[in-house]
Amino acid sequence: xxxxxxxxxxxxxxxxxxxxxxxxxxxxxxxxxxxxxxxxxxxxxxxxxxxxxxxxxxxxxxxxxxxxxxxxxxxxxxxxxxxxxxxxxxxxxxxxxxxxxxxxxxxxxxxxxxxxxxxxxxxxxxxxxxxxxxxxxxxxxxxxxxxxxxxxxxxxxxxxxxxxxxxxxxxxxxxxxxxxxxxxxxxxxxxxxxxxxxxxxxxxxxxxxxxxxxxxxxxxxxxxxxxxxxxxxxxxxxxxxxxxxxxxxxxxxxxxxxxxxxxxxxxxxxxxxxx
DNA sequence: GGCGATGTGATTA
DNA sequence: TAATCAAATCGCC
Numbered sequence: 494x495x496x497x498x499x500x501x502x503x504x505x506x507x508x509x510x511x512x513x514x515x516x517x518x519x520x521x522x523x524x525x526x527x528x529x530x531x532x533x534x535x536x537x538x539x540x541x542x543x544x545x546x547x548x549x550x551x552x553x554x555x556x557x558x559x560x561x562x563x564x565x566x567x568x569x570x571x572x573x574x575x576x577x578x579x580x581x582x583x584x585x586x587x588x589x590x591x592x593x594x595x596x597x598x599x600x601x602x603x604x605x606x607x608x609x610x611x612x613x614x615x616x617x618x619x620x621x622x623x624x625x626x627x628x629x630x631x632x633x634x635x636x637x638x639x640x641x642x643x644x645x646x647x648x649x650x651x652x653x654x655x656x657x658x659x660x661x662x663x664x665x666x667x668x669x670x671x672x673x674x675x676x677x678x679x680x681x682x683x684x685x686x687x688x689x690x691x692x693x694x695x696x697x698x699x700x701x702x703x704x705x706x707x708x709x710x711x712x713x714x715x716x717x718x719x720x721x722x723x724x725x726x727x728x729x730x731x732x733x734x735x736x737x738x739x740x741x742x743x744x745x746x747x748x749x750x751x752x753x754x755x756x757x758x759x760x761x762x763x764x765x766x767x768x
Numbered sequence: 769g770g771c772g773a774t775g776t777g778a779t780t781a
Numbered sequence: 782t783a784a785t786c787a788a789a790t791c792g793c794c
Contacts (some may be wrong), residue, residue, distance in 0.1 A: 495775065527777080527787080552776080570776055571789075586789085605788045607776060623777090650782065659777080666775060715775065716791065735775095755783055758773085 495568040497631070497664025498707035499718050499726065500552045503574055506721030507547040507554070510576045514593040516542045516558075523588040526606050527569060530589065538562055538612045539591065551627045551663035553609075561615040565624075569607030575600050575723050604717075628661045631700055636662070638694040645685050645693050652688060653681035654755055656700065665700060667757050668713055668735045673700040675734040680766045681759040682752065706731065734760040 495503070516539045521532035543559040554574060556564035566574055579596045589601040589610055601610050613621060629636040641662070648655045655661055656670045665673070674681050677696040679688070688696070712718055712726030715736070719725060733743055738751040742762035752759050 499775080525788095567776085570774070604790070605774090605776095607787065654782085657776095668775060713775080718775075756785075757776095 495552060495572065495712070495718060496666035496669050497549075497552060498669070498704055498728065499712035500549055500554060500568065500664070501708050502712040502720045502726060503568070504547050504549045504554055507556070507574070507576065510721065511544050511556075511593060511597070511599065512546065514544050514595060514597065516540055516544070516591055516593055518592040520590040520592075521588070522583065522590070523586075523606070526588070526603065527567070527609050528611060530610055531612075535589075535612055538614075539564075544593070550624060551630075551659060552666075553624070563613050563615075563618050565609065565611045565613055565618070565621070566601065567609035569603060569605060569609070571605040571717060572601065572603040572608035573717070573719050573723075574721060575602070575719065576721050577723070626660055627663050628659060629663065631662050631664055631697075631704060636697075638690070638697045641697065642690055642693055645688060648685035650685060651682045651754060652679060652685045652696070653759055655685040656696075657757075662700070664704070668715075668732070669700065669703050669707065671735045671760050672703045672733055675761060675766065676703065678765050680768045681754060681761050683768065734762065736760065 519535045519539050521530055521535060524530040524532060544556060545559055546557040548555045552567060554566040576597055576599055579592060579598050586604045587600055587602050591599040593599060644661055653670050653674060656665050673696060676699040679692060679696055707713060707728040710727040711720055713728040714725035715729055734749055737749045737760055740749050742749055742765060745764050747762050747764040749760050750763050
């Protein structure tokens with residue numbers, strides 16, 4: 494479900510609802526996420542903490558607490574992090590419920606359980622391995638075609654795989670990689686090191702554009718993505734190639750083709766994105 | 769009802 | 782560098 498725009502949408506929603514709230518109680522109903530949830534630790538480190546800020550790094554949500562510890566959340570494929578009125582009417586896959594002040598609760602829900610929910614002390618956070626290897630934020634103004642070009646030039650993988658490599662650039666998943674390549678008119682299987690500098694410049698620009706547009710529309714809801722208040726996004730209405738196998742290209746009417754790369758579907762127009 | 773597909777990322781060969 | 786897997790659900794035949 495969630496790539497950078499969806500995670501950003503959740504973060505912005507949380508910023509508007511839970512800043513300044515105090516954590517009261519923690520309930521863990523299911524510990525079997527990607528990394529097993531340490532309920533004892535959550536129960537020990539979270540109560541009485543004030544929520545100071547919510548930020549995003551890559552596809553991770555970071556909730557900053559007054560005692561310097563942080564909650565690190567990843568939504569995996571099917572995770573939802575919502576704020577709701579306190580209730581005990583738990584739904585299937587509501588795994589972690591955190592009661593906070595003013596009669597609210599923060600609920601982590603994740604049917605496929607590929608997500609992550611951890612509390613880290615300040616020091617643990619600093620050396621957390623999954624965060625240390627992350628590449629550049631695509632929307633950071635320091636992320637330019639110029640500074641990233643050397644890695645593109647030496648990459649031995651297809652450009653789509655490179656775009657989705659979080660050690661290079663973070664936040665771009667299957668949907669937005671397909672969309673950006675389409676608008677840049679580059680074939681997803683083209684080897685990264687065969688791009689011209691100009692093509693890379695255009696592609697990075699399209700990545701940034703598609704991410705910004707998606708954020709503006711509250712993300713993409715294919716199936717089950719919801720923001721922090723439980724509402725869907727609207728960017729699925731704008732998708733130009735993703736999921737459109739056999740449908741006509743919006744530019745030239747040629748049939749959109751699907752191929753599988755590294756176990757993921759790539760959709761492209763064979764005419765606009767010639768090999 | 770069954771089967772193939774799914775927005776992620778770690779692990780393995 | 783790329784297939785495999787984790788697991789539940791959805792949509793299509």
